[in-house]
Amino acid sequence: MDSRVVGIPGVDGTERVAVVIDVMRAFTTAAWAFHRGADRIVLAADGKEALELKADHPGWLALKDGAPAPGFDLVNSPGALRESDLTGRTVIQTTTAGTVGALAVAGADLALCAGFAVAGATARALADHGADAVTFVATGEDGRAEEDLACAAYLDRLLAEGRVDPAPYLRRARTSRAADDLRGGRRGGAHPDDVELCLEVDRFDFAMALGAMDGLTVLRPLPRAGATGRAAGAGATGTVAADPAP
Ligand SMILES: O=C(O)[C@H](CS(=O)(=O)O)OP(=O)(O)O
Numbered sequence: 712m713d714s715r716v717v718g719i720p721g722v723d724g725t726e727r728v729a730v731v732i733d734v735m736r737a738f739t740t741a742a743w744a745f746h747r748g749a750d751r752i753v754l755a756a757d758g759k760e761a762l763e764l765k766a767d768h769p770g771w772l773a774l775k776d777g778a779p780a781p782g783f784d785l786v787n788s789p790g791a792l793r794e795s796d797l798t799g800r801t802v803i804q805t806t807t808a809g810t811v812g813a814l815a816v817a818g819a820d821l822a823l824c825a826g827f828a829v830a831g832a833t834a835r836a837l838a839d840h841g842a843d844a845v846t847f848v849a850t851g852e853d854g855r856a857e858e859d860l861a862c863a864a865y866l867d868r869l870l871a872e873g874r875v876d877p878a879p880y881l882r883r884a885r886t887s888r889a890a891d892d893l894r895g896g897r898r899g900g901a902h903p904d905d906v907e908l909c910l911e912v913d914r915f916d917f918a919m920a921l922g923a924m925d926g927l928t929v930l931r932p933l934p935r936a937g938a939t940g941r942a943a944g945a946g947a948t949g950t951v952a953a954d955p956a957p
């Protein structure tokens with residue numbers, strides 16, 4: 712499969728198949744949200760839009776990166792989210808890099824959001840789709856974030872070889888600036904377990920795909936090809952909402 716890696720500024724609208732990567736932490740957090748039962752994640756462009764969506768849909772939960780903020784229910788931290796019961800809930804997510812990258816490629820034929828936690832399922836989804844070319848969007852640091860580049864390189868090898876030792880890729884991610892900042896508590900809403908949770912390879916057996924709902928961009932677990940009704944391995948509580956309620 713042909714592949715290229717770009718940062719968010721390199722997204723030009725020609726991407727037909729895209730994998731948006733945010734290891735630390737947006738899409739590791741998103742995967743945990745589905746595992747904890749969330750039906751869908753609505754992506755918001757910024758905090759203002761997230762709070763407007765929540766005002767329009769009082770049952771929805773708003774999640775933002777940074778420190779806990781007024782009006783928001785959740786932070787962008789897998790460690791913090793791990794204990795939340797999100798069964799049947801809609802989560803609105805907005806973050807500095809990950810959700811911005813996802814919104815940039817929302818028009819692609821297939822847009823997946825990924826980190827190490829869903830790497831294997833993401834590679835399978837690309838193969839199931841029959842993609843012959845993919846654009847990896849490394850969302851952090853304008854395409855220079857080592858943890859996102861490491862995950863892109865790992866996915867690229869997985870697609871080519873089917874089975875790859877993740878250790879060197881994880882080492883690269885573990886020594887990234889984002890990992891260092893998170894370990895040092897220098898990023899808002901950091902939980903002590905965040906780095907290691909973001910480096911769990913194949914913690915979940917579902918890919919996450921972007922779709923549209925009432926003009927909004929929505930992330931959901933992707934059913935495996937041939938599966939019916941449930942996202943493959945979406946955790947004990949994760950389900951695919953076929954017809955989302957308002
Ligand atoms: O929450 C995160 O890890 C980052 C924000 S910051 O760089 O730590 O301030 O957002 P993300 O979009 O998940 O990279």
Ligand SMILES: [Mg+2]
Pocket residue numbers: 733734735736737808809850851856889
């Ligand atoms: Mg990031």
